Amino acid sequence: MKKIIAIAALSILPLTQAMADQDIGCGLGSMVFAGQEGKVVKVLGATTNGTSGNQTFGITFGTLGCDGTGPVTSTAKLSLFIDNNVDQIARDISKGEGEALATLTELWGFSEQDKATFSTLAKTNFSAVFTSENVTSQTVLENLNRLVANNSALSSYTLS
Incomplete structure (x- = not known):
């Protein structure tokens, strides 16, 4: 299972830097709802990013549009x-x-x-x-x- 997750993450790595949404941050929700507009879509994206643990994964490994470097301001x-x-x-x-x-x-x-x-x-x-x-x-x-x-x-x- 870990290999599948790693392969999936690496296969989307080139796409991820352009996918992060300024309002909802980085993660799978930003990618799934990319290009869509509206409060409902933003809430769904933020919820997906925050609840599924993928944002933590993305920050840790620099995937899903996340950048794990730099200070939290x-x-x-x-x-x-x-x-x-x-x-x-x-x-x-x-x-x-x-x-x-x-x-x-x-x-x-x-x-x-x-x-x-x-x-x-x-x-x-x-x-x-x-x-x-x-x-x-x-x-x-x-x-x-x-x-x-x-x-x-x-x-x-x-x-x-």
Whole structure:
């Protein structure tokens, strides 16, 4: 069985670097749903990548569009968190509080006193963060980062 998996992985290796999706990451889901659009397809791809263990395999062996080199950046952690929790984050931002929003501020690195400022800023600008029903998690992160960059009290937290 291990030989079959290794052969399959090696046979698709040349195809993999172009297959990774920016929103859902690398893995089999990115390959299966390549070229398709929409929130449902992205969720299915991310679920396939995250639940079947193939993303871990791809990162370990550099297959399935994954690159196992380089550091995990705060932007990457935030992107992954937003990818997996975008609906909960939207709900929490609309209320200005909640577990997903609290986790987001923690991962972002906001100090305790700045978390409330960020939460209020995000709530006030909800429509600028979630610009459409099908907004991608990457766009949500970019929009939040733009708000942070333009806020004098929070600009030091701007992601590069």
